[in-house]
Amino acid sequence: MEKEFYRDEFEQFLKDTTDDFKMYPSRKVWHSIYNDLHPDRKWPSLAVCLLLLTAIMYLGVSNNNAINSGSxxxxxxxxxxxxxxxxxxxxxxxxxxxxxxxxxxxxxxxxxxxxxxxxxxxxxxxxxxxxxxxxxxxxxxxxxxxxxxxxxxxxxxxxxxxxxxxxxxxxxxxxxxxxxxxxxxxxxxxxxxxxxxxxxxxxxxxxxxxxxxxxxxxxxxxxxxxxxxxNKKKERNSFKRGWSTQYYVVPSVGYRVLFKNEQLAASNDNSFISTNNNNDVKPSEPNEQGALSIEAGAGVIKEINSRFRIKTGLQFNYTDFITNAQKLDHPTTTTVAFNNDYGVSVQGYSSRYANTPGKNKDQLHNRTLQLSIPIGFDYKLLGNNKIAWYAGASFQPTYIAGGYAWVQSADNNFYVDDPSLLRRWNFNAGVESFVSIKTPSGASINLGPQFRYQLMSTYSKRYTYTEKPYSIGFKIGFSKPL
Amino acid sequence: MTEEQMLAGSIKNNASAQEELYNRFSPRMLGVCYRFAKNREDAEDMLQEGFIKVFTQLHQYRGEGALEGWIRRIIVHTCINILKKNKKFADSVDIIYANSVRVREEMIPSIMQAKQVVECIRLLPTGYRTVLNLYAIEGFSHREIGHMLDIEESTSRSQYTRAKAMLEEILVKRNIIQKNRKQGYGNAASTS
Known part of the structure; x- marks a missing residue:
């Protein structure tokens, strides 16, 4: 009894003294929370990044020209x-x-x-x-x-x-x-x-x-x-021979392809995944449309011979495509299907967007911010020193720095946002064809179409759909010998 | 802004309502996180993750009980989940480990009693500290603690007994409390 009393006294003392204990968090905690809750409002900073990148590119190019004109x-x-x-x-x-x-x-x-x-x-x-x-x-x-x-x-x-x-x-x-x-x-x-x-x-x-x-x-x-x-002119630095720098921007339109995993397809007849209580309203196929995406990067090119060259660098991608949905007046409970060892299981979610016809049409942006290290090559198909036509390809290990992914509910009736389902590391592939025009200053302007495709799903393996975004764009680039 | 308005705005993803809610509860919640964490930076990480959960699950709050209590429960669970991600934590709550731990000898800033007590709690080894926080302050039962930390109920009990004895020793040693069996525990300044 004495022991019990003793214990209660001690606990009460601890509780009383620590209950009102406050500490004031630094402001960055709220900023991080805010960014997590409102990823769509982070895009102004994206614009600033793009502006910065463009400015750096401009300075790089103009600096090269200045050096050249100086010489x-x-x-x-x-x-x-x-x-x-x-x-x-x-x-x-x-x-x-x-x-x-x-x-x-x-x-x-x-x-x-x-x-x-x-x-x-x-x-x-x-x-x-x-x-x-x-x-x-x-x-x-x-x-x-x-x-x-x-x-x-x-x-x-x-x-x-x-x-x-x-x-x-x-x-x-x-x-x-x-x-x-x-x-x-x-x-x-x-x-x-x-x-x-x-x-x-x-x-x-x-x-x-x-x-x-x-x-x-x-x-x-x-x-x-x-x-x-x-008085021979000094030989050009052997390290620099055959090397060029390149800067490029690719405005593009983003789309995606969506595959249903086999396990979910097999489970579709099971009623447990359906949360649609209104049998009169049938979900339609996701209504999607392309959205503006952009790619910008800088890197180096090494000429192997007169036709073949390899390239690498650092690349930034902002990808987007739009899902057309209907905004609901109130949050609705739904489920999302996930893979497990035995098939498919569902997890409850709350959704405010439906994949059904309605008046309150809204657009859901599926955005991601990506950083890649493209490793690729260019092959000269035709041309001379002044103008040449190239075909190129690259493999791009990619880190997904952030994003906003709308996943479909198990019964396809609703859209749910769950950033935790985004896969952080991914791979992309790019193919391109461009015309390279040499300017009097020695720099080359590269113009041509580009196709970029994501090799792994946007979502983690848990999610029962596989999404592979792709984009079709037009490359505008500069390259300049070192 | 009333609590109802703040709640409704936060559920609608209204940034100013969310900020209001955060400003109202974050200082106390950081105090909670600080008792579990190794340092202030870790505590802020816990707070951040906890509040993201709070805002994403806020629509599930049914108004049963105080909002602060509901938030506090989410924050505590977040702290535990973060601690459990650390491999060393699993060892620290193990009963074998508990037999050989010592108190870290550090200076405690003597600012105010609450702060002093919290700093004394933070001197305890992680396993002790976690069980003591959960049982004595957050009010979880040993069964719940066992479930939360993936340990036996009996382990939780013995961890708590040792933690309490160790904390008592620290508090007495630092002259924050005086041990008086007849009168229970009290402030050293007021009882001396």
Missing amino acids: KKTQYNYLSASSNESGTVQLKESFANSGSNANIKNREFLTASNGKVDISINTLAIAESNNSINVNSSPTSFKIEAGSDIQKVSSLIVKENATISAKIITAETNILGNEENAKESEDLVAKEYLQHIANGNSKNPESVYNKSQQAQPNDNREWIDNFALY
Whole structure:
């Protein structure tokens, strides 16, 4: 008795002290609950994601173009030299397009009176600010003054030489590609002049210029060939060779196919699965229609040979299809059939949507958010370097990040939403055919139809139906060599 | 918003009604979860899962008994289900394990008595703590506890006896209560 009293006292004490104990949860708990209860209201964040992805794609593409156009400017950026009367040398950056000699006019060479030159501290700044000079296309000058230490000049010229060599190779490419532009070789005179100074022969740079003036285009070419031999352009990074990046968006229309499992088909004659008390109202086949789906992704492509290439990346899919239903005025009890070891069993659910004719028509969206890693290949069917027709396929291990799936009741009369039935991991397959058009910038635009099919059911094995969504869309993509 | 309006709105999936209901009951329910959980993060996970169940099953509430009690029952069951998913939990409620457990020696923040008592309960090993929570505070019988935790009724009893003795020892040691057989248990501050 004493023990019983003792126990009650203790329990009462615990209950009294802990009953009013409160803790305030962080706000994220409610946000998670809200997102779970209202998945349809999460879609604004989907729009933000899409916007972000599009922005990243745009930045990626425009960045590639910027880099490309930047290198293009460098390609046609030539050094020239001019003089002034005070005995200083000015080296100017001038900007000229291929085939145009408009900016290569006033070239004269002059050295300092005693042959020893120095370059003031400004020179170094100019040498290092080549990029900004190129970008602005604005001539910049620096002084070479008499009576100073030649070593400083050499070190600077070596620095310049590195730039010059690269430019001469570029000039060679232009000239070999277009014989009519032979006059461009004159630009090299300025660089040769700088080399001349680098070698300590700063007294008679004019001879270099004169030599150039007398030279014929063919001689220039020979000269350039020889020079190019010793100033080969760096080989492209072997890692990057054959690799491209790609970005794409595929607006599509989503549908599904639905199979009834054998066990349920065999059990359909059993009355236990029927919850329809009104025998006059017969359920119809699910009334469905396509809905807008979207796919966006980024990845890399590796060319195996001229026709075959493999690809992978990261892909985001928003899938949807619509089930037309009738909204009920009040929740109605129904059952959903599930597989078990012995056949089919049913579980009670509450439903607000019926698969029967009625006035309160409503649309149920069967949405999923998916993240995939597509692994696939493209095969060139036809075409050349400018335009080509490809066929491609991919296998896509997929994670279902979220969704809203309406399942049919056992008697097909009602629709019930149960997110727990969604299978988290799935596989998709995609086939596509597209035309790839190469732009002058080197990027390719890829356009063509695409078909995507889910290989496993949307639902877990428990559910007695197998649903396989598919989508038909149009791919819009960009690819760009690394 | 009255409780009826809040209830009706929540059943209709009205977000503001659901939030109202959540705001009203979540602090106390988090207190319940905290007694079962290892830490606050786990307690919040339990609360989240529990409230999702509450909202999805709210149409099943018939108005029999207080709404808080109904919610509390769902929350407690959710806590137990989450605990049961942990493999170690099954061992911790086993009677063999119960013979060799020790109290975790940790500092208890002395804020207020309820908080102190809850923190003392949380010092108990998981199995002890769960059985004690269910029996002494939530009012389940040993048979129900046995069914909930998949253990024998007798195991639940012995777990509880040990849990109670251990908790008593902790509470006395921390000077939160004074053991007085004639007068029962009381606040150390008021009885001393």
